[in-house]
Amino acid sequence: MADRPPREELVSGNAEIIDEFRANGGKVGGPFEGATLLLLHTTGAKSGKKRINPVMTFDIDGKLLIVGSYAGADVDPAWLHNLRANPAAHIEIGTDAYDVRARELPNDERDAVYPRIVEQAPGFGGYQSKTDRVIPVIELQPS
Numbered sequence: 098m099a100d101r102p103p104r105e106e107l108v109s110g111n112a113e114i115i116d117e118f119r120a121n122g123g124k125v126g127g128p129f130e131g132a133t134l135l136l137l138h139t140t141g142a143k144s145g146k147k148r149i150n151p152v153m154t155f156d157i158d159g160k161l162l163i164v165g166s167y168a169g170a171d172v173d174p175a176w177l178h179n180l181r182a183n184p185a186a187h188i189e190i191g192t193d194a195y196d197v198r199a200r201e202l203p204n205d206e207r208d209a210v211y212p213r214i215v216e217q218a219p220g221f222g223g224y225q226s227k228t229d230r231v232i233p234v235i236e237l238q239p240s
Contacts, residue, residue, distance in 0.1 A: 114151045123191035129153070132218065135237075136189040137163065142182035150176045154190065154237075155217060157210050161190075161197075161237045164214060169227030180235060188237060197237040207234045 117125045118136060125134060135154045140147060155162045165177040180186060184199040202210065211234060215222040225232050 111149070111151055115149060118151060118189070123189070125151075133190075135163070137176055138187035138189075139176050139179035140183045140185075142179050148176065148179060150174070152176070153218065155214050157213050160210075162202075162210065162214070163235050163237060164221060165233040165235065166221055166224040169224035169232075171228050171230060173230070173233065177233060177235070185240065186237070196240045198240040200236045200238060202234045202236060204231065207231070210234055 114125055114127075114129070114134075115136060118134060123134065125132075129151070133154050133156075134151050137150045137152045138147060139150070152163045155164075165173050167174040180199040181201070186197050186199055188195065188197050211221075211225070211232070214234070215225075221232070
């Protein structure tokens, strides 16, 4: 497993989810109960610091996908900015941990999978309707 950054580097509000995830083999309760989460380790695009974000994940046609929804905000999440600058990342999923390479799906691929994501997690349909930006979908490929 990769070195963990100091607690102060964890995104505010995520520390409890990260602790619960690690204590329970990748399972968490609350608003994420029943969802499949992973812990996404990225490198800050400007700072170079290690960051960790819990992110909901989807397995569609054998592809491990995450969604840059930011709950429908008009800007992309910081972790996506980091992946665009440095697509090499590390994930913890369940009790496994490994390195990945992020690939942002082009619009045609994104448009084909987004309805399937919404079928599994209807909230993502609401997020898309809240914003004018096209919410990106990222494939995480083992590296």
